[in-house]
Structures are given as structure tokens and as C-alpha cells.
Amino acid sequence: MTxxxxxxxxxxxxxxxGIGRCVAMLMASEGASVVVVDPGVNVDGTGSDxxxxxxxxxxxxxxxxxxxxxxxxxxxxxxxxxxxxxAVDTFGHLxxxxxxxxxxxxxxxxxxxxxxxxxxxLVHLKGNFTLVKHACILFRQQxxxxxxxxxxxxxxxxxxxxxxxxxxxxxxxxxxxxxxRDMGRYGVTANSxxxxxxxxxxADVPEEAGKLRAQRGIAGxxxxxxxxxxxxxDIAPFVVYLASEYAASVNGQTFLVYGGEVAIMSxxxxxxxxxxxxxxxxxxxxxAPLAREYLTKDLSNPAPPQPPDGKGGRG
Amino acid sequence: MAxxxxxxxxxxxxxxxGIGRGVALLMAAEGASVVVVDPGVSMDGTGADxxxxxxxxxxxxxxxxxxxxxxxxxxxxxxxxxxxxxAVDSFGRLxxxxxxxxxxxxxxxxxxxxxxxxxxxAVHxxGTFSLVKPASVLFRQQxxxxxxxxxxxxxxxxxxxxxxxxxxxxxxxxxTRVVAREMGKYGVTVNSVSPSAATRMFVSIxxxxxxxxxxxxxxxxxxxxxxxxxxxxxxxxFTVWLTxxxxxxxxxxxxxxxxxxxxxxxxxxxxxxxHKEGRWTVExxxxxxxxxLGVELYNPAPPQATA
Numbered sequence: 086m087t088x089x090x091x092x093x094x095x096x097x098x099x100x101x102x103g104i105g106r107c108v109a110m111l112m113a114s115e116g117a118s119v120v121v122v123d124p125g126v127n128v129d130g131t132g133s134d135x136x137x138x139x140x141x142x143x144x145x146x147x148x149x150x151x152x153x154x155x156x157x158x159x160x161x162x163x164x165x166x167x168x169x170x171x172a173v174d175t176f177g178h179l180x181x182x183x184x185x186x187x188x189x190x191x192x193x194x195x196x197x198x199x200x201x202x203x204x205x206x207l208v209h210l211k212g213n214f215t216l217v218k219h220a221c222i223l224f225r226q227q228x229x230x231x232x233x234x235x236x237x238x239x240x241x242x243x244x245x246x247x248x249x250x251x252x253x254x255x256x257x258x259x260x261x262x263x264x265x266r267d268m269g270r271y272g273v274t275a276n277s278x279x280x281x282x283x284x285x286x287x288a289d290v291p292e293e294a295g296k297l298r299a300q301r302g303i304a305g306x307x308x309x310x311x312x313x314x315x316x317x318x319d320i321a322p323f324v325v326y327l328a329s330e331y332a333a334s335v336n337g338q339t340f341l342v343y344g345g346e347v348a349i350m351s352x353x354x355x356x357x358x359x360x361x362x363x364x365x366x367x368x369x370x371x372x373a374p375l376a377r378e379y380l381t382k383d384l385s386n387p388a389p390p391q392p393p394d395g396k397g398g399r400g
Numbered sequence: 401m402a403x404x405x406x407x408x409x410x411x412x413x414x415x416x417x418g419i420g421r422g423v424a425l426l427m428a429a430e431g432a433s434v435v436v437v438d439p440g441v442s443m444d445g446t447g448a449d450x451x452x453x454x455x456x457x458x459x460x461x462x463x464x465x466x467x468x469x470x471x472x473x474x475x476x477x478x479x480x481x482x483x484x485x486x487a488v489d490s491f492g493r494l495x496x497x498x499x500x501x502x503x504x505x506x507x508x509x510x511x512x513x514x515x516x517x518x519x520x521x522a523v524h525x526x527g528t529f530s531l532v533k534p535a536s537v538l539f540r541q542q543x544x545x546x547x548x549x550x551x552x553x554x555x556x557x558x559x560x561x562x563x564x565x566x567x568x569x570x571x572x573x574x575x576t577r578v579v580a581r582e583m584g585k586y587g588v589t590v591n592s593v594s595p596s597a598a599t600r601m602f603v604s605i606x607x608x609x610x611x612x613x614x615x616x617x618x619x620x621x622x623x624x625x626x627x628x629x630x631x632x633x634x635x636x637x638f639t640v641w642l643t644x645x646x647x648x649x650x651x652x653x654x655x656x657x658x659x660x661x662x663x664x665x666x667x668x669x670x671x672x673x674x675h676k677e678g679r680w681t682v683e684x685x686x687x688x689x690x691x692x693l694g695v696e697l698y699n700p701a702p703p704q705a706t707a
Binding site: 087089111115162193194195197199202203206210211214217218221222225228239240241242243244245246247248249251252253254255256257258259260261262263264265266267268269270271272316318319322323325326329331332333334335336337338339341344345346347348349350351352353354355356357358359360361362363364365366367368369372373376377380381384386387388389390391393 | 404426430477508509510512514517518521525526529532533536537540543553554555556557558559560561562563564565566567568569570571572573574575576577578579580581582583584585586587631633634636637638640641644646647649650651652653654656659660661662663664665666667668669670671672673674675676677678679680681682683684685686689690693694697698699700701702703704706
């Protein structure tokens with residue numbers, strides 16, 4: 086323990102289990118007072134169990150730390166505001182927001198229902214906005230604050246069976262970059278973490294997607310083979326670092342974290358381009374050969390066409 | 401050329417104006433039958449004007465092409481299915497879906513209302529899902545199909561004042577990457593275009609965000625805001641090419657199109673890695689990060705003194 090978050094107040098969503106729990110516990114042991122937010126739902130978002138957050142609070146307080154539970158679901162603006170209120174009412178101020186909450190409803194795109202789409206987008210994407218918006222009002226006034234969101238390789242790279250989750254998580258990455266630009270001038274930082282860890286969220290990925298991933302080999306599930314042994318506890322130290330005063334200049338970045346690895350993800354950049362020398366709108370017949378023979382030549386296809394029997398081979 | 405997408409049937413959303421209109425017109429000129437989807441809303445999503453889509457259909461048919469109008473808003477699953485139905489009922493099949501629709505409700509995140517968030521997410525993100533899903537059902541059965549979604553440099557780089565739009569557009573990029581993996585095996589391709597074009601969408605960016613952008617200087621600008629080159633019609637040639645059989649090998653990629661430039665964007669990838677056997681401690685990270693990953697780390701909006 087280094088007490089690097091001494092006297093800080095943190096909100097950790099999804100703080101009852103998995104990565105969120107590890108983040109909440111480590112923040113507390115580093116001196117922060119923590120609002121452990123978790124409605125205790127199942128991985129698919131159903132049910133609720135207050136004891137999930139309460140248990141983490143008990144663990145923290147028994148170890149001599151300070152924590153309070155919130156059983157709110159983050160999906161409404163009112164809940165977001167109430168969670169912020171809980172931090173301020175209980176501990177006097179707010180310095181850190183880490184949004185580790187999430188649900189999964191995996192399904193191939195052609196079978197995905199409206200509800201599976203809506204709920205995943207709601208919990209992940211809106212559930213970040215509800216908290217971050219209200220935190221930003223406070224952070225802007227006090228001219229300080231740390232926001233750490235959770236994106237996913239599923240969105241950054243694309244995991245089969247996760248159109249809803251990939252969209253939501255990629256959306257969180259974009260959201261975080263905008264918030265970093267909106268809030269950086271006020272001394273606030275916003276960064277995003279793409280974790281790899283073997284939690285119940287991963288264990289829940291349906292078998293069909295698992296099989297598809299296996300078929301696709303290495304180009305498929307990002308890091309899927311490396312997950313065994315990837316512990317959610319491995320993610321927490323870097324989250325705490327980002328939440329500390331030491332990371333005051335780290336803003337608008339996306340980090341990949343797993344095991345003993347911490348990596349900065351690339352910013353989007355052009356890798357190949359073609360230009361119309363003549364200016365003006367490009368005639369299709371002039372663009373086509375350049376697009377075909379240079380811009381897209383030898384591009385990798387993450388899922389090449391297969392014959393109808395689906396048993397290997399490339400069509 | 402005038403035959404790049406001959407005998408194909410295409411749905412183009414947001415096709416009444418801007419980039420969508422340019423795509424619909426060129427798609428028709430290159431031989432496709434086009435469902436021109438546009439409810440004719442104003443920039444912020446309010447109002448409705450059927451003549452916006454009708455006018456584009458008239459332009460296409462007067463030039464000898466084939467097109468029908470759909471005045472649906474794409475924000476519901478039912479509308480998505482009806483639009484796919486319109487293509488099949490009018491032209492017998494569906495080969496191409498291009499989603500150019502969108503609205504803007506810019507606001508700094510600390511002032512953004514729930515409705516400004518919800519409306520932008522619903523139109524962009526759900527509006528893309530509502531079409532991509534029923535199209536994927538069809539494309540999987542026929543084992544062919546081309547989809548081009550529209551993401552934005554706003555999401556990829558982060559534009560101040562666009563938390564809703566940036567989230568939605570990066571969400572579309574994520575959706576595109578997943579659907580590319582799911583549908584590629586069926587001979588379907590899904591790619592995304594991040595355009596930089598001077599359309600009314602840019603013109604409506606509020607002054608505060610504009611001022612912030614210019615303060616940030618060249619590194620801050622996303623290219624979408626200040627580096628605007630060319631017009632909306634410049635985005636069409638590459639977009640239409642992506643939907644042609646010539647581009648059958650292109651799947652799961654994001655392209656930036658601005659004026660007479662088309663760029664393939666990199667896939668997100670780790671650029672610098674800290675590695676250790678076992679778990680890092682916070683103390684170690686404090687010691688090691690600044691001299692490694694933290695070197696020359698770009699802060700898009702450094703803290704400023706209180707005015």
C-alpha cells in the first residue's frame with residue numbers, strides 16, 4: 086500500500102464482481118473512499134442482488150478502508166445523478182469515476198433481437214453517459230477529476246457474435262475521446278481501458294461464437310487463447326495509476342491491459358492513400374483501378390467467404 | 401463507366417441530401433436501382449419533408465435511372481424491415497445497403513441533455529442496426545451482399561462538443577467490424593467510410609466547439625472540422641466502388657474520404673507495450689510509466705489556467 090489515492094473519493098460501477106470489484110478493492114487499499122455501485126444483476130442483466138455490492142463494501146471496511154454501497158442500475162440519468170450524490174453526501178466530494186459495469190447478450194447479427202441490442206447499448210453506452218455527464222459538471226467546477234471508462238477489444242477489433250457489445254464498447258471509446266477533449270482544459274482526464282481478463286462475462290460467451298472463433302484461428306477472438314490465467318486483479322493497478330495524481334497528463338488514450346501487459350493503443354491514422362491529382366470529384370473509372378490495385382490490394386479479410394457447407398476451404 | 405453496379409439493388413439512407421444524395425445519384429448512374437431513404441428532417445432531427453427524397457428520385461428517373469423513395473425514419477426495427485421490403489417489392493431483390501443518414505445535437509458533455517444523447521444514438525447507431533440486421537438475414541440466405549456504414553473522424557479522433565455523435569459514430573465502426581466477421585463467411589462485405597466533407601452537418605457545429613477546435617491547432621483538429629476539402633459528392637465514387645463486385649475482397653475496413661483523397665485507416669493495435677512477468681504494482685507503474693509509455697504522450701486538451 087502506497088496511499089497514492091489518499092483522501093480521494095471514487096465511484097466504481099460494476100464494483101461488485103470481476104474487474105470492478107478488483108478496482109474498488111485496490112482503490113480502497115490505496116486510500117480512496119469508494120462508492121461500490123452494483124445492482125447485482127446476472128451477466129445478461131436480469132435479476133438483482135444487493136448483497137453483491139454489500140459484500141465488497143464489507144470486505145473493504147473490514148480491511149480498514151472506507152466504502153459505501155449503491156445498488157443503482159446506471160441506465161437512467163436520475164440514477165447517475167443519485168450515484169454522484171451518494172459520493173458527495175457520504176464522503177464530501179468526488180475525484181474519480183471508473184465505469185466497469187456491463188452485461189452481455191451475444192447473438193449473431195442476423196438473429197439478434199431488438200431487446201438484445203437495446204439493453205446492451207443502454208447499459209454500456211448510456212450507462213457511461215449518465216455518470217460521466219454528471220461527474221463532468223462537478224469536475225469542471227472543481228477543475229480536477231479522473232474518468233476511466235472500459236472499452237473492449239471486441240469493439241476495437243470485432244468479435245463475432247457481439248454486434249451489440251462491440252458497438253457499445255467501441256462507442257465508449259469514441260465517447261471517452263470526446264470527453265477528453267471537452268474536459269482536458271479543466272484539468273480533467275478521461276482514458277479508456279480495453280481489458281483482457283477471464284471473468285464471468287467471458288465465460289458467458291455462447292458456444293456458437295466460441296466455435297466460430299476457434300474456426301477462424303488466430304485472426305478471430307482477440308487474445309482468446311491467452312485468456313486462461315488472465316486475472317481481473319491484473320487490471321486494477323493500472324486503473325489506480327490512471328486515477329492518481331501521477332497520471333495528470335495522460336488524457337484521451339486507450340490502453341490494452343492484461344496480465345503483466347500494459348499497451349497504448351494506436352490512434353487512427355491513414356496507412357495507404359490515393360489522391361485525385363486533377364482535383365474535383367473523382368470519376369469512378371479513374372478511381373476504380375487505383376482502389377483495386379493499390380488501396381485495397383492484399384487487404385486481409387477477417388472472415389473470407391466459405392462454401393455453403395461451412396467446412397473450411399475458401400471460396 | 402456507368403455499369404459498376406449494373407442490375408444491383410441498393411438502399412441508401414440519408415439520401416435526400418449531402419453525402420447520401422451523392423451516393424444515391426452515382427449509384428443510379430452506375431446502373432443500380434435505388435431506394436432513396438430520407439424522412440426529410442432538419443439537421444437536428446425535427447420536422448419532416450417528403451419532397452426531399454422525392455426530388456432525388458425525380459432526378460434519378462429523369463436521367464433514365466430507377467429509384468423509389470422511402471420516407472421512413474430508420475430508428476425503429478419495423479422501419480428497417482419495411483425499407484428492406486421496399487427494395488424487394490419494388491426491384492425484386494437487395495444487394496447493397498449504404499447508411500449515410502444522421503443528425504447532430506452538439507453540446508459540451510456537461511451541458512448535454514438526455515434527449516440530445518438519446519436522439520443521436522437512436523438515429524445513428526440503432527438506425528444502422530435496424531437496417532443492417534434485416535439486410536444480414538437476406539444476405540446470409542443469398543450468400544452475397546455489400547454494406548457500407550458511415551462512421552466519423554469525430555468518433556475516431558474525438559471532436560469537442562460531440563460526445564453523443566462521437567459515441568454513436570465509433571459505435572458504428574465497432575458494429576461494422578463485428579458484422580464483417582460474422583457475415584464475411586457468407587460472401588458478404590461490410591466496410592465503413594469516415595468522410596470529411598463540407599455538408600450542412602459541419603455547418604451546424606456550434607461556435608463554442610469551433611473555437612475550441614481552433615484553439616487546439618492542427619493536432620487537435622480531426623480533419624473533419626478544419627481540413628474540410630471538397631464537397632459531399634466527393635465521397636460517392638469510392639463508396640459506390642466499395643459496393644461493387646470489384647471490391648468483393650474488401651471486408652471489415654474503415655476508409656477516410658476527403659475531397660479527392662481516399663485513405664485506408666489502420667486497425668486499432670497496440671503501439672507500445674510494457675511487459676512484466678506477473679502483476680504490476682501501482683508503485684512500479686508510477687516509476688516505470690513516465691519514462692516508457694508516457695514518453696511524448698499527446699494530450700488532446702491540456703489544462704488551461706482559469707480565465
